[in-house]
Amino acid sequence: MIECKEICNLLSDLIDDELELNLEKEIRRHIYKCEKCSSSLNTFTKTLDLIHSIKSQPIPLKVHKKLWKVIYIETRHLKVKYGQKRRSLGKHR
């Protein structure tokens, strides 16, 4: 059974279509039933739409940081810190 915090970590992969089909199905099933995760996905999707809509111009770092802050705030009930994944990947270095 997949947990909310795992979903949160995988949202960007889900949107980028980088997940195994089985995992994707499981996540979509969870999101369908879970209000928290579906609102997180909504926030994520909306933010990405925003980014895509201004893609023709480079996004200033300040704006980029703000967007991630919004995502973090919107998903903080999941108690997941963005960048956690990256940190654990670099652990063995």
Ligand SMILES: [Zn+2]
């Ligand atoms: Zn959930």
